[in-house]
Amino acid sequence: MIRAGEDAVAGIIMPRLTSMTRRTIFILSIFLCQSLQAESPERSVSPSHQFIIYGGGATLRGAVSKLAEQTKANLLALLRQPDRWKTAIVINLQPEQANLPEIPPAELRLSQTGSGMKLQLDLTIAQNLDASLMERELLRAILLEMIYRKEADIAPGVAFVEPPDWLLDGVLALTPGRDRAALVEALSVSQKTMSLEEFLRQRPELLDSAGRTLYRACSFALVQLLVDGIEGRTRLARYIDSLSNASNDPVSDLKAQFPVLAGNAEKTWQSALTQTSGAQNYQLLTFIESERRLDELLRVKLPNNGKSLDLSGLAGRKASAAEKAALNHLGQALLLFIGQANPVLRPIARDYQQMAALLARGKRRGVAKRLARVQTTREQLTARMSDVDDYMNWFEATQLPARSGVFADYLKAASQPQATAPRRRDPISVYLDALADQFED
Structure with missing residues (x-):
């Protein structure tokens, strides 16, 4: 009877204990999951799932994710290739540390693990963060993944081939909407002719x-x-795929992939530089540049005595043969200038061109008054545009919510401490340093 009673009590208690145990385990599992989530670093995954971003806040990770996806989209649009990524890119955002100034702003690491290739990009987030540097390093990581996408087994210790710097800079320069005026100007004013091999081997x-x-x-x-050649975009994609097996001769590697360089590569290269530098001629000049160019054109020299052509003087007398030739030359130059001038100054340039044509034909009636009227209008335009520039400078300096970045390079250079030259340790220098210390004391 006692045994039967114990069994009955056990039959009542055990289900309750079992229920309590299950409830306790469930509650403990919830707390354990919460503690693990609190200890694990926060991360964000990009829409294509290729970029996994750790560190920073959610807003910063979202901005980096957007920049990474846009950088990849621009590259794929240039190559006209679909997105076939295989290796995820881990982006680690780490804050700048004052006690560790030697940490580089960006470091890309590629390693071979048991589960495959691993790509990690460490970005140091500083107060004066350079977005262009971040974009460049993201592009480097994307290209590196494309280079080794088809490499299944890579032996440990093998040196990885990174994408060349010219490819990074060239792809970024071809980004839609990117301002290339500074690049075109650099080519147009450069006095040095650089061969293709010399350029490819530059650091x-x-x-x-x-x-x-x-x-x-x-x-x-x-x-x-390269992209303008026959099947250039497809060939550039194949060139990127073959970079893992590139030789030490970059010119030969390019010739093997691009027929446009198969013949006289140096001549083709120099022609490309000339064509790119000439692209500046198709860009509109600013008002100040148009003013300067118009002044240069109006100071045309006479071939016989080297004196400048005087339009106001020719409005009251007959032009000589040399002056008529100079007027015809001025009219042709002004016709070319009108298409390139700032729209505000185009009517002024057109008036000067018409007056030069009239004086060349010997028709001086009304030219003096017209010349004075054009000169007055030009002075008024110059004063008005100067006021506009002053207002825009004031607005940019005081009203913009963010910095424009125009003086970023100057501010960056000014904020960097000037490196002091090491002291010389020869006897005379040591003696002079000792004398200087005594005089300072």
């Missing part, structure tokens, strides 16, 4: 600011040349 990290701009301009010209 842009060792160049100064002007040299770096010229390098980016040449990169833009080269990539534009």
Whole structure:
């Protein structure tokens, strides 16, 4: 009877204990999951799932995700290729640390693991973050994934081939909506002729600011040349795929992929540079540039004595044969200038061209009054445009919610501490340093 009673009590208690145990385990599992989530770093995954971003806030991770996806979309649009990524790219956003100034702003690491290739990009988030540097490093990571996409097994310790710098700069320069005026100007004013082999072997990290701009301009010209060739975009995609097996001769590698360079590669290269530098002629001049150019045209020299042509003087007398030739030359130059001038100054330039044509034909009636009226209008336009520039400068300096970035390079250079030259340790220098210290004391 006692045994039967114990069994009955156990039959009542055990289900309750079992229920309590299950409830306890369930509650503990909830707390455990919450603690694990609190300890694990926050992350964001891009829409294509290729970019996994750790660190920073949700807003920053979202901005990096958007920039990464846009950079990849621009590259795929240039190559006209679908998105066939295989290896995810881990982006680690780490804050700038004052006690570790040697940490680079960006570091790309590629390694081979048991589960496959791993790509990780470490970005240091500083207060003066350079978005162009971030875009460049994201493009480097995307291209590196494309280069080794078909490489299944990579032996440990093998040196990885990174995409060349000219490819990075050229692709970025061809981004839709990118301002290329500075690159075109760098090519047009450059006095140095650079061969293709010399350019491909340059190290842009060792160049100064002007040299770096010229390098980016040449990169833009080269990539534009390659994609404009026969099946150029498809061939550029194949060239990227073959970079893992590239040789030490970059010119030969390009010739093997692009028929446009198969013949006289150097002549084709120089022609591409000339064509790119000439693109500046099809861009409209600013008002100040148009004013300067118009002044230069109106100061045309006479061939016999080297004196400047005086339109106001010719309005009251007959022009000589040399002056008529100079007037015809001025009229032709002004016709070409009208298409390139700032729209505000085009009517002024057209008036000057018409007056030059009239004086060349010996028709001086009313030219003096017209010349004075045009000169007055030009002075009024100059004063008005100066006021507009002053207002825009004031607005940019005081009213914009964010910096324009125009003086970013100057501010960055000014904020960097000037490196002091190491002291010489020869006897005379040591003696002079000791004397200087005594005088300072």
